[in-house]
Amino acid sequence: MKIPKISIYGTPHVFDGNLTTSILNILLRNDFPIQTICGGRAECGKDLIRVRSGQRFLSARKDRENRILKELADRGHPSGPDVRLACQCYVHGDVEIEVFNLAGKRKDGPAATPGP
Numbered sequence: 001m002k003i004p005k006i007s008i009y010g011t012p013h014v015f016d017g018n019l020t021t022s023i024l025n026i027l028l029r030n031d032f033p034i035q036t037i038c039g040g041r042a043e044c045g046k047d048l049i050r051v052r053s054g055q056r057f058l059s060a061r062k063d064r065e066n067r068i069l070k071e072l073a074d075r076g077h078p079s080g081p082d083v084r085l086a087c088q089c090y091v092h093g094d095v096e097i098e099v100f101n102l103a104g105k106r107k108d109g110p111a112a113t114p115g116p
């Protein structure tokens with residue numbers, strides 16, 4: 001069985017994904033500097049991502065994620081069907097994501113943008 005790949009838009013980073021570890025935790029385990037305050041409990045919204053391709057390979061949104069995403073959208077943060085919380089996403093196919101909030105600067109990554 002093919003291992004799903006998580007590509008980070010604007011960077012050369014590609015990580016192996018799976019259905020038991022959230023995108024947030026996969027990125028953190030690979031030292032990719034995605035922001036989080038709540039540690040993956042769908043509370044802080046710092047781990048906002050845009051799914052640029054492969055949206056059908058992500059786990060479905062649940063009520064908790066929808067609530068946080070609506071709160072963020074109401075405050076002017078990115079919104080839409082392709083915007084997710086990395087901590088609530090599990091992959092079963094290849095995806096490309098854009099990470100909005102980086103925890104510090106990277107030489108090879110996109111510039112950090114103001115986040116929630």
Ligand code: FES
Nearest residue numbers: 040043044045087
């Ligand atoms: S890590 Fe805080 S909402 Fe996902």
